[in-house]
Amino acid sequence: MLCEKCHERPATVHYTQIVNGHQTKMHLCEICAGQGQAGGFGFMPQINLHNILASFLSQAPPAHPFAAAVQQQTSCPTCGTTENSFAQKGLLGCGDCYRHFGDRLEPLMRRVHGSSNHAGKVPERTGGQAKLARKIKDMKEQMQQAVAREEFERAAQLRDEIRQLEQQLAGGDNNGY
Amino acid sequence: MGIKETVNNARSGWMLGGGPDGDILISSRIRVARNLKGYAFPHLLDNEKAGQVIHAVQLAMENQAVKSRAGNLEMIRMSELTPVERQILVEKHLISPNLLEGHEKKAVALRDDEVISIMINEEDHLRVQCLLPGLQLEKAWELVNQVDDGLEHTLDYAFSEKFGYLTACPTNTGTGMRASVMMHLPGLVLVDQVGAVLTTVSKLGFTVRGLYGEGTEALGNLFQLSNQVTMGHAEEDIITSLNSVTGQVLAQEREARKALLQQRRDQLEDKVGRSYGILKHAHMISSEEAMRRLSDVRLGVDLQLITGPAPAQLTELMVMTRPAYLAKQRNSDLNPLERDILRAQTIRNKLNQGG
Numbered sequence: 001m002l003c004e005k006c007h008e009r010p011a012t013v014h015y016t017q018i019v020n021g022h023q024t025k026m027h028l029c030e031i032c033a034g035q036g037q038a039g040g041f042g043f044m045p046q047i048n049l050h051n052i053l054a055s056f057l058s059q060a061p062p063a064h065p066f067a068a069a070v071q072q073q074t075s076c077p078t079c080g081t082t083e084n085s086f087a088q089k090g091l092l093g094c095g096d097c098y099r100h101f102g103d104r105l106e107p108l109m110r111r112v113h114g115s116s117n118h119a120g121k122v123p124e125r126t127g128g129q130a131k132l133a134r135k136i137k138d139m140k141e142q143m144q145q146a147v148a149r150e151e152f153e154r155a156a157q158l159r160d161e162i163r164q165l166e167q168q169l170a171g172g173d174n175n176g177y
Numbered sequence: 178m179g180i181k182e183t184v185n186n187a188r189s190g191w192m193l194g195g196g197p198d199g200d201i202l203i204s205s206r207i208r209v210a211r212n213l214k215g216y217a218f219p220h221l222l223d224n225e226k227a228g229q230v231i232h233a234v235q236l237a238m239e240n241q242a243v244k245s246r247a248g249n250l251e252m253i254r255m256s257e258l259t260p261v262e263r264q265i266l267v268e269k270h271l272i273s274p275n276l277l278e279g280h281e282k283k284a285v286a287l288r289d290d291e292v293i294s295i296m297i298n299e300e301d302h303l304r305v306q307c308l309l310p311g312l313q314l315e316k317a318w319e320l321v322n323q324v325d326d327g328l329e330h331t332l333d334y335a336f337s338e339k340f341g342y343l344t345a346c347p348t349n350t351g352t353g354m355r356a357s358v359m360m361h362l363p364g365l366v367l368v369d370q371v372g373a374v375l376t377t378v379s380k381l382g383f384t385v386r387g388l389y390g391e392g393t394e395a396l397g398n399l400f401q402l403s404n405q406v407t408m409g410h411a412e413e414d415i416i417t418s419l420n421s422v423t424g425q426v427l428a429q430e431r432e433a434r435k436a437l438l439q440q441r442r443d444q445l446e447d448k449v450g451r452s453y454g455i456l457k458h459a460h461m462i463s464s465e466e467a468m469r470r471l472s473d474v475r476l477g478v479d480l481q482l483i484t485g486p487a488p489a490q491l492t493e494l495m496v497m498t499r500p501a502y503l504a505k506q507r508n509s510d511l512n513p514l515e516r517d518i519l520r521a522q523t524i525r526n527k528l529n530q531g532g
Contacts (some may be wrong), residue, residue: 009513079217091345094217095335115409118341120352124326130338
């Protein structure tokens with residue numbers, strides 16, 4: 001067996017550490033073991049990201065009382081991922097999970113990222129609706145700025161373009177989830 | 178050059194050095210996570226479906242849309258590489274350790290200068306990465322963005338208007354982008370301030386890690402700084418704030434070096450000289466000691482305390498003296514003693530030939 005720390009020398013020192021009933025075993029070579037003793041065994045408590053994520057998901061207040069009852073029981077219809085398997089791995093199963101667990105993922109996203117709304121890049125070819133929406137938002141900001149600078153002609157022009165884009169957006173079928 | 182040869186060459190584009198602030202900033206990296214619509218995420222795929230994903234990406238890469246933007250990318254399945262070759266890719270930072278598990282479902286694509294690499298079926302279907310020397314986050318993003326556009330020309334991504342790019346782990350959802358810089362911070366370590374600086378940085382939404390990703394300690398005084406949040410901000414904004422935080426750490430490191438030169442020059446020269454002497458003459462050396470000594474020598478070169486090897490050579494040695502790379506040189510498994518001897522020999526050859 002090789003030392004767990006340097007993966008180079010054979011492990012000759014075997015530690016068992018018990019903290020709050022949780023047992024950790026370490027197999028180290030003499031050199032790494034020596035270093036470990038100097039610096040409080042040299043390892044940090046392992047915090048499991050998956051468990052934290054899963055606990056966020058289960059703490060998340062359901063958006064709708066019925067939704068909670070239904071969703072806790074069901075699994076993602078596309079890939080079969082359940083809240084339990086998410087808790088085990090910390091991983092969702094497929095893109096559709098985001099739709100299926102959407103209400104419950106939203107608070108999770110806010111906790112992890114401080115936001116639950118994407119503000120970045122949109123796919124060039126398939127982004128369709130999202131791209132249009134983003135463009136409208138940008139143009140509205142430009143319009144505000146134009147008004148602030150008292151460039152009313154420019155603002156009016158932007159307003160007309162925005163109207164056109166908004167009609168386009170309303171006309172398109174909404175497949176953008 | 179074939180991908181097998183690329184793998185076996187110690188030098189990667191990012192190691193050539195010379196990038197902006199290259200004395201402290203070793204490399205800049207941007208990676209984005211993408212998934213294909215209509216497929217479960219990799220951890221749920223069986224071999225057949227995983228193979229379909231690899232095939233789809235292969236086809237997309239051969240499309241002119243990718244070639245014109247990113248050049249030629251060559252793909253190889255992980256199962257076609259030997260365990261040692263796979264480990265070398267990790268040591269060169271071209272793939273993550275995660276790609277080694279369940280390798281029959283996974284593949285990697287590389288551009289021959291290794292600036293662009295794509296991991297297939299890691300935690301997500303695609304992880305597109307760009308690695309450049311020095312502080313060049315914008316340039317790295319530009320390249321990744323182009324490859325991404327090229328791939329999306331023929332691939333349908335899992336994307337939601339609300340949540341953005343959908344990823345297996347919710348900590349990557351949104352932009353799916355992780356931007357990181359690898360910094361050499363011996364000055365801050367020596368004045369015992371690295372903890373304080375990095376704690377402050379982590380309060381600003383950035384993560385600090387050791388050299389080889391999650392849960393590794395800072396070997397050779399190398400620290401990796403990356404964004405934690407991937408949703409709610411545009412890619413460019415994340416890069417701008419990482420740039421400014423990096424600039425702050427950089428300034429602190431320069432201050433620390435200046436203070437060391439003014440107040441502890443003798444001790445510093447002694448430390449650097451000793452490490453250089455050991456590297457030039459030791460008969461056997463552990464990986465940990467080699468990294469530490471190489472870091473000292475690099476600092477000495479940066480501060481012009483010695484006229485030693487070029488920084489790029491030192492970066493290269495940091496990879497050449499990792500276990501898998503050494504095993505490759507000998508073409509056999511080495512026991513720890515043989516490895517320490519070969520490591521010392523590799524370093525001696527490199528440093529003594531350089532003068």
